[in-house]
Amino acid sequence: MIEPEDKLKNILDRCLGLFYQYGIRSLSMDDIAQRLGISKKTLYHFFSNKDDLVRQVIGYLSQRHREKYDAIISGPGNAIDKLLNASMMACDEMRYYNPVMTFDLQKYHADIVEGHLKTEKAYFREKIRENLIQGIEEGLYRPELNVELVATLYVSNLAELHRLDEVLAQTITFRDIFQVMFENYIRGISTTKGISYYENEIGKIMNKN
Secondary structure, three states, X not given: XXXXXXXXXXXXXXXXXXXXXXXXXXXXXXXXXXXXXXXXXXXXXXXXXXXXXXXXXXXXXHHHHHHHHHHHHOOOOOHHHXXXXXXXXXHHHXXXXXXXXXXXXXXXXXXXXXXXXXXXXXXXXXXXXXXXXXXXXXXXXXXXXXXXXXXXXXXXXXXXXXXXXXXXXXXXXXHHHHHHHHHHHHHHHEOHHHHHHHHXXXXXXXXXX
């Protein structure tokens, strides 16, 4: 027997797939129920309305990202290893992003986006701060860095990426922008030792692809 929590997670995961594919505004609750192959009664058992559904889907997406990121930063490797692995994870997730979904969120669910971004920024700012401290202790990042400021600026730039993608979607992808920003970030904070290590590791990654 499927537990209610597992059923909710399955619905959230499938709804996220629909949002990635079609955006949010174009899908009514009727459409969602039909595409998921469930009754409206079942859908409304878990969600009071579409806003509630969107809020829970975005919360589910956020939790999924955090679990993956936590697994990376608690695993083996130095600060650059962890940042590289996290960035590759983020790039992999970006394959699914649809600019229409981002636009719909910002225009029709601004309150959800605002709350989501506030929570996400606080979480990732702390994780970037921890990564900076680790990298400095390992001699990979420059010791004179203002850790709090660097972490805050990096996370703020990340939060702006979707906006940039909407403007440049015709010629430059979200992933392209992220990779350039990440490379500049690593080179800007690293010591000579750190840059040498990064170039060696990124070379291995590029040769595999």
